[in-house]
Structure formats: structure tokens, C-alpha cells
Amino acid sequence: MSTEGKMSVKNRARLALNNDFLRSAVRFTTERLRSGKIQASADHGSWDEWRERGRQIRLHTIANLDYYLTQFADNARANGVHVHFADTAEEAVQLSLNIAKQKSAQSVVKSKSMVSEELHLNKALESIGVEAVETDLGEYIIQLADETPSHIIIPAIHKNRYQIADLLSKEAGETLPPDTSILAGFVRNKLREKFLDAEIGMTGCNFAIAETGSMVLFENEGNARMVTTVPKTQITLMGMERIIPSWTDLEVMATLLPRSATGQKLTVYMSGITGPRRDEDGDGPDEMHIIILDNGRSLQLGDPEFQELLNCIRCGACLNACPVYRQIGGHAYGGTYSGPIGAVLTPALKKNVAEWDDIANASSLCGACYEACPVKIPLHDMLVSLRRRKVEAGRGNKLEGLGMKGFAAIMNNSKRYRAVIRLGKIGQKLVARSGEIRLKAGPLKGWNTYRVTPTLPKHSFRDKWPTLEQEIRGGLQNMPSGMEQRLQNIMKDRNKGGGS
Amino acid sequence: MKISLFVTCLSDTLFPRVTESMVRLLARYGLQLEFPELQTCCGQPAYNSGYWDEARASAKTILDAFDDSDFVVSPSGSCTYMVHHYSSLFKDDPVYLQKAELLQKKTYEFSQFLVQVLGVTDVGATFKHKVTYHPSCHGSRLLGVKEEPMELLRSVKGLELVPLPFADDCCGFGGTFAVKMADISGAMVTEKVDHIVETEASVLAGLDMACLMNIAGNLRYRGEKVRVMHLAELLYEGLEEKEVKQA
Ligand code: SF4
Numbered sequence: 001m002s003t004e005g006k007m008s009v010k011n012r013a014r015l016a017l018n019n020d021f022l023r024s025a026v027r028f029t030t031e032r033l034r035s036g037k038i039q040a041s042a043d044h045g046s047w048d049e050w051r052e053r054g055r056q057i058r059l060h061t062i063a064n065l066d067y068y069l070t071q072f073a074d075n076a077r078a079n080g081v082h083v084h085f086a087d088t089a090e091e092a093v094q095l096s097l098n099i100a101k102q103k104s105a106q107s108v109v110k111s112k113s114m115v116s117e118e119l120h121l122n123k124a125l126e127s128i129g130v131e132a133v134e135t136d137l138g139e140y141i142i143q144l145a146d147e148t149p150s151h152i153i154i155p156a157i158h159k160n161r162y163q164i165a166d167l168l169s170k171e172a173g174e175t176l177p178p179d180t181s182i183l184a185g186f187v188r189n190k191l192r193e194k195f196l197d198a199e200i201g202m203t204g205c206n207f208a209i210a211e212t213g214s215m216v217l218f219e220n221e222g223n224a225r226m227v228t229t230v231p232k233t234q235i236t237l238m239g240m241e242r243i244i245p246s247w248t249d250l251e252v253m254a255t256l257l258p259r260s261a262t263g264q265k266l267t268v269y270m271s272g273i274t275g276p277r278r279d280e281d282g283d284g285p286d287e288m289h290i291i292i293l294d295n296g297r298s299l300q301l302g303d304p305e306f307q308e309l310l311n312c313i314r315c316g317a318c319l320n321a322c323p324v325y326r327q328i329g330g331h332a333y334g335g336t337y338s339g340p341i342g343a344v345l346t347p348a349l350k351k352n353v354a355e356w357d358d359i360a361n362a363s364s365l366c367g368a369c370y371e372a373c374p375v376k377i378p379l380h381d382m383l384v385s386l387r388r389r390k391v392e393a394g395r396g397n398k399l400e401g402l403g404m405k406g407f408a409a410i411m412n413n414s415k416r417y418r419a420v421i422r423l424g425k426i427g428q429k430l431v432a433r434s435g436e437i438r439l440k441a442g443p444l445k446g447w448n449t450y451r452v453t454p455t456l457p458k459h460s461f462r463d464k465w466p467t468l469e470q471e472i473r474g475g476l477q478n479m480p481s482g483m484e485q486r487l488q489n490i491m492k493d494r495n496k497g498g499g500s
Numbered sequence: 501m502k503i504s505l506f507v508t509c510l511s512d513t514l515f516p517r518v519t520e521s522m523v524r525l526l527a528r529y530g531l532q533l534e535f536p537e538l539q540t541c542c543g544q545p546a547y548n549s550g551y552w553d554e555a556r557a558s559a560k561t562i563l564d565a566f567d568d569s570d571f572v573v574s575p576s577g578s579c580t581y582m583v584h585h586y587s588s589l590f591k592d593d594p595v596y597l598q599k600a601e602l603l604q605k606k607t608y609e610f611s612q613f614l615v616q617v618l619g620v621t622d623v624g625a626t627f628k629h630k631v632t633y634h635p636s637c638h639g640s641r642l643l644g645v646k647e648e649p650m651e652l653l654r655s656v657k658g659l660e661l662v663p664l665p666f667a668d669d670c671c672g673f674g675g676t677f678a679v680k681m682a683d684i685s686g687a688m689v690t691e692k693v694d695h696i697v698e699t700e701a702s703v704l705a706g707l708d709m710a711c712l713m714n715i716a717g718n719l720r721y722r723g724e725k726v727r728v729m730h731l732a733e734l735l736y737e738g739l740e741e742k743e744v745k746q747a
Pocket of ligand 1 (some may be wrong): 314319376
């Protein structure tokens with residue numbers, strides 16, 4: 001159920017807002033994840049310091065991405081991995097299909113990968129007759145429902161357990177109770193055969209370690225372990241920005257990622273994979289491919305407003321903290337990536353501000369995403385930059401543009417501003433009743449559907465000021481001497497370079 | 501020493517009582533605020549919507565108005581934080597860039613000014629009501645004003661402060677967002693007000709009239725009786741309440 005580009009975010013949001021199942025499921029899980037994250041970061045003790053360390057590692061890596069990518073690719077090749085670079089989604093899909101054909105694969109088992117979602121790879125595999133089986137529980141559910149993930153780490157966050165039981169019952173051919181452990185047990189049994197049959201195991205990549213050419217996976221279900229050990233061939237899909245320089249850096253990331261994502265101190269399984277199976281290894285694939293995807297990522301390099309987007313470690317904390325996501329869930333964002341990171345990443349990767357304009361408007365700029373982000377990406381500022389670029393490109397809403405011209409003309413002159421307030425007081429008489437406006441029409445329609453509007457009082461502060469000023473001057477006493485001194489000190493500090 | 505009032509267009513036009521309370525409260529400490537009439541709006545509506553030329557036109561009135569002020573104090577965390585954006589807004593204009601950097605250092609939100617600058621955490625007010633507090637996003641998250649209002653509220657005699665569930669969640673205002681994405685914004689303010697009603701507080705206090713107007717609008721729409729007050733209004737009324745009793 002990809003809704004990419006077909007509807008406006010407003011309409012997609014309306015659909016979500018009318019879906020009580022979706023809203024309560026999203027609330028339930030984001031609340032759990034977000035309070036887990038808040039608790040885990042508080043327990044950590046020096047969270048902000050570690051956030052800054054994480055940010056510095058990401059900043060450094062992205063600033064030297066070409067160096068680290070080359071280092072990673074060289075080391076991975078030395079380990080016996082086939083490393084492929086794909087500039088576009090199409091190229092990455094083609095590379096994957098070629099490997100599948102070469103291996104005469106009938107089926108592919110997959111662990112969770114957002115890059116695979118970005119490529120719509122399952123559909124592509126099916127089109128050449130290869131069965132793609134998602135083995136992450138959430139992804140499996142989404143695949144059964146023929147939907148796309150609505151959250152970057154909890155793909156089926158918009159479904160409650162009754163809906164999930166219904167879906168799985170259909171698959172089972174019998175009624176399964178809405179009991180999480182029974183449902184998970186059913187899926188586990190079902191997937192066991194799939195693991196054994198598949199010729200190819202496909203994974204995403206949480207981090208790629210440049211110094212050894214290794215890839216690291218974080219997961220909670222153990223399915224990625226199966227995917228990377230049972231099938232004979234492994235394909236790993238990774239965005240080109242997944243790199244970190246060293247295993248020492250991984251310590252910081254392993255501290256930040258699970259805590260931010262789910263509030264866990266540690267992820268249940270963390271696998272580091274360095275090349276295909278060696279003779280002395282007990283298991284592992286005979287052949288290993290890594291496909292490194294650009295698909296718009298390198299467009300951000302050198303862009304002072306957006307380069308930090310590549311610092312993202314896909315933890316989902318910004319989604320869980322976002323009050324807009326909380327109301328509308330992920331599908332309303334219309335792209336593979338949702339929530340605040342999706343609202344910026346989707347248009348940025350496409351470099352097409354016009355087509356994706358409205359997503360950037362679906363934010364109140366409250367900054368909860370920035371506060372939650374383990375690597376401090378200023379998503380709220382990026383949203384404003386996207387809006388500005390659209391206006392600069394002449395693609396802004398015409399009516400809004402006129403309105404803003406009017407705003408500037410009034411606001412750059414205090415006399416004109418004052419005259420307009422006076423006009424407003426006359427104008428509002430037409431619509432105001434006992435100090436408020438309830439009219440649901442024209443520009444007030446949206447606002448007044450949920451609120452009443454206050455009216456302008458008889459006198460503005462400006463009108464009152466001359467009298468107020470005189471009255472106060474009359475009764476004024478001296479400032480307490482300690483206070484006077486404080487103010488003087490603050491001014492002195494400020495001149496020395498301090499300040500608020 | 502020149503201490504100036506940055507009234508903000510919203511408090512100037514729609515909520516003059518708020519600024520008046522602030523001025524009267526500060527006068528008790530011997531502060532004679534001055535009010536430069538050149539100022540209009542901080543430019544935030546245009547800035548956030550991506551119309552930076554228009555934002556600059558408006559922001560210039562603020563930068564010019566407070567040129568020779570030593571301290572600037574405003575009843576809004578959001579408008580105070582807007583001043584922090586001026587250095588990117590005027591990065592190509594050396595004259596205004598310099599003004600912007602200076603103004604950022606000397607501008608304070610009301611509670612920040614009381615606590616950090618004047619060193620006042622107890623104004624001596626009495627306010628016998630059950631109060632809950634909504635921390636507006638820009639003030640608390642971006643400007644970092646979190647503890648100041650709490651300290652001020654906790655020192656008010658007779659005031660019962662009840663925690664607001666999901667207090668940190670945005671009220672859904674977001675400037676033009678409330679108009680452009682009316683349904684999302686409506687869902688957000690509806691949830692915010694649900695939580696306010698849940699607390700059974702008779703007063704909701706805050707530090708930003710834009711958010712408070714949004715919340716009050718929904719409260720009134722639903723016929724809820726909760727009174728919505730800016731902290732300055734609450735503190736000043738609390739002082740008067742006490743003095744009326746003493747007289
Ligand atoms: S932007 Fe930050 S919070 Fe959001 S997913 Fe990326 S790393 Fe996590």
C-alpha cells in the first residue's frame with residue numbers, strides 16, 4: 001500500500017486521523033518506546049556527553065566519507081566480500097536480481113532493512129519469480145498485509161494485536177488467539193522451513209566498520225543470525241552513510257542506538273560479520289555481497305544545511321517523540337521513511353522540493369525530534385530550510401506568498417502596523433460575538449473547527465503605554481542595591497564574551 | 501541602564517494585560533522599563549514558513565528598536581528564541597548581523613529574566629488555586645527555560661501545582677501550521693486539552709501567548725471553564741490578591 005506521491009499529506013493525515021485503531025496502536029507503542037528511551041538515557045548518567053561523542057563520530061565520518069568508504073570496501077574485498085556500488089535504486093535492484101539469477105534462487109529470506117524498503121525490492125524479486133520472505137516479525141506482518149512499514153524500527157506499529165491475530169489466522173488457516181507469544185510461535189514455526197529452503201539471505205546493515213571491512217547488525221529476534229548463517233549466499237544492503245571508522249566507535253553507537261530506539265541497554269543480538277565463511281568457521285555463507293547505495297545521499301554532501309542528515313543512525317527516537325507522528329502514524333508521510341527524519345530525508349534524497357513540499361509543512365517545529373535524537377540532528381531547522389528553498393525556487397503557494405508580502409509591508413513599519421490593528425478592530429465587529437469569533441469560514445475555517453478566536457481588545461498595549469508609563473514612574477522606588485550589582489555584572493560578563 | 505520591553509505583536513494586540521502585568525511586576529523591583537515603539541513583530545511567521553526576505557523586513561524593526569538597550573525582556577519564549585535565528589537570517593548583512601549577535605546576548609524571556617538576571621525566585625505572591633503548567637516547546641526545549649517557571653510557581657503561597665500529563669508534547673500551535681495542517685493541529689490541541697482537563701486544575705499557566713491562545717481557544721470551544729493565564733499575569737494577580745487581603 002505505497003501511497004507515494006499520490007495524495008497530499010493533508011489527505012493522508014485525514015485518513016489516519018479517522019482511524020482510531022491506528023491512532024491508539026501508534027500511541028500505545030510510541031509511548032512505551034519513548035518512556036523507555038527517557039528512562040534509559042537518564043539511567044546512563046552522562047547521556048548528553050555521549051550524544052555529543054556520537055555526533056562527533058558521525059560528523060567526522062561523513063566529512064571524510066570518501067576516505068572511509070574506500071577503506072571499508074578495500075578491507076571487505078580483502079575479506080573475500082563482493083562489494084558493489086549502486087548510484088541509484090534501479091542499479092541496486094538490478095545488482096540484487098542479477099545475483100539471485102546467477103544463484104538460480106527460488107527464495108530469499110530477509111532480515112529487516114530499510115534500504116530494501118527504499119528499493120521496493122520484494123516486488124522486484126517477485127517479478128522475476130523469486131519468493132522474498134521477511135523474517136522480522138513486524139516486517140512479516142507488513143508483508144502479509146501487503147503494506148509498507150509505518151515506522152523505521154517497528155514496521156507494524158500501526159496495527160494492534162487483534163488485527164495481527166486476524167492476519168496470521170488467515171495465513172494459518174485456523175483462528176489464532178491475540179496472544180503475543182502464541183502468534184510469535186506460529187511465525188517462528190512457519191519461518192523455520194523458509195530459512196532451510198532459501199538460497200539467499202538478505203540483510204540490512206546498522207554499521208559498517210571501515211578499519212576491518214566488517215558489518216554489524218543489531219536485532220532482538222535472532223532472525224538476522226539465521227539469515228546470515230543458514231543460506232549459502234548473503235547479500236547485505238547498506239546506505240553509503242552507514243560507515244563508522246572503528247570498533248571503538250561502535251562502542252559509542254552501541255550505547256546510543258538501543259537506548260534511543262527502545263530503551264534497551266543492549267540489543268539482544270549484536271552480530272559482527274567479517275567476510276564469508278572461512279574453513280575454520282562453523283557456519284556462515286559461502287559467498288557474500290555488499291551493495292552500497294547512494295540514491296540521493298551524496299547530494300547532501302557539502303550542503304551546509306543538510307549534510308548532517310547523513311549522521312542519522314535510524315534509531316526511530318524522533319518518530320517516537322514526535323507529536324505529529326503520534327497523531328497520524330507513518331503512512332501519512334507518504335514515503336519509505338516517516339516521522340521527522342522522513343519528512344526531511346524524503347525530499348532531500350529526491351532533491352525535489354516541489355513534489356514533496358507538503359511533508360515539510362506537517363510539523364509544528366516543536367523540536368522534540370532534535371531533543372530525542374542521539375546524534376543531535378537539527379531536524380526542526382532543516383524543515384524550515386526545506387520550506388525556504390521551496391519559496392526561493394518560486395514554488396511556494398501563491399496566496400501564501402501574497403500574504404507574506406502583506407505581512408512584510410505591515411511589519412516593517414510600526415505606524416502601518418498600528419493602523420492595521422485599528423482596521424482590525426473595525427473589521428472584527430462584523431464577525432465577533434461577546435469577545436470571540438466562532439465563524440467557520442475563510443481563513444478562520446481550519447482554526448475555528450477546533451477552537452474559538454479571541455478578538456482584539458479595545459486598547460492595544462501600545463495604546464495603553466503612555467498612561468501606564470507615567471503611573472509607574474510616579475510610584476517607582478530604587479532598585480535593591482544587590483540587584484543593581486547583578487545587572488552590572490551580567491553586562492560586564494557579556495562584554496567579555498559571555499552572555500545568555 | 502536601559503531595560504527595554506519586547507512586547508511581541510501578539511501580546512501587544514491581543515493580550516495587553518499580560519505585558520501590563522509584567523511591567524507592573526518588574527516595577528516593584530525598581531525597574532522602569534522603556535518601550536521602543538519602533539518594534540513590530542519578530543518575523544517568526546514568515547521565517548518559519550520559508551519567507552526569509554519578509555522575515556528580515558519585520559526583524560529589522562526589532563533590531564533597530566533595541567539598538568541601545570542593555571537588557572531586553574519579552575513575555576514569549578518563542579519570540580525570544582526567534583532572536584537567536586537572526587544571525588542566520590542576516591548572515592550576509594554585516595551591519596544587521598552585528599546587531600543580531602548583540603541582541604541575542606541581551607534578550608531574555610520573562611521568567612528567565614526574573615530568575616537569572618534579577619535573581620528573584622519568589623515574588624511574594626499568594627494564589628489559592630489548583631494550577632497546572634504547560635511548558636511551551638521553543639521556550640523550554642530550544643531556549644532552555646525549564647526550571648525558572650517551576651521555581652517561581654513553587655514559591656507562590658497557597659498554589660497547588662499539579663503535573664500535566666504529557667506536558668512536554670507540543671500543543672499543536674506551530675504558527676501557520678495550525679492553519680495549513682488544521683486537522684493535525686486540531687488533534688494535537690484536543691489531546692493537550694484532554695490532559696489539562698484530566699488534572700482538574702482550575703488554572704493553566706504558561707509562558708507563551710501563542711500556545712496559550714491555541715489551548716484557550718480549544719477549551720472555550722469545548723465549554724471548559726479552566727482559566728488560562730500567562731505566568732506574569734498569575735504572579736501579579738497573586739500579589740494583588742495578597743495585598744487586598746492585607747489591606
Ligand atoms: S534523525 Fe536522529 S532520532 Fe531520528 S532516526 Fe535518525 S538518529 Fe534517530
